[in-house]
Amino acid sequence: MSQLPSGNGVPLVRGGRWLLAGWSLFLLAGFALATSVSPDPRGFGTHQQFGLPPCTLRMLAGVPCPSCGATTSFAHFVRGEWPSAIRANGAAFALACVCLVQIPWSWVCIAKGRLWSITRPERTLIITLFTLGSLFILQWMVWLTFGRN
Structure with a gap:
């Protein structure tokens, strides 16, 4: 039976610091693109x-896709226009918040050499993806039932 790692979070694997640095720069580039x-x-x-x-779904079926308004939401998010970001796509706003926290x-x-506050990274990833996907x-x-706005 495996033991949970001691300390506050799982130690980074070889190359983990580079991976996290690249990931944070990728997220920053995404926010910069939204500006x-x-x-x-x-x-x-x-x-x-x-x-x-x-949007292909909107063009072919006349209904919004699940990510409809996501780019608009991010464009509002980076400007601090959070109510407008939520109106454009609330789930994308949640995604933007998750991305912002990850930076x-x-x-x-990277500084600690550990996944800070994460003891089970696979579980954290699954819960995060499931929650965002569900949103x-x-x-x-809701959009399909009651209309988009």
């Missing part, structure tokens, strides 16, 4: 400013 677009006033469609096509957390982990699906069900 480069203006939030679409419709609450969705901001991604088209990157040259991407309109300083990554650097604390996106639940929100989508």
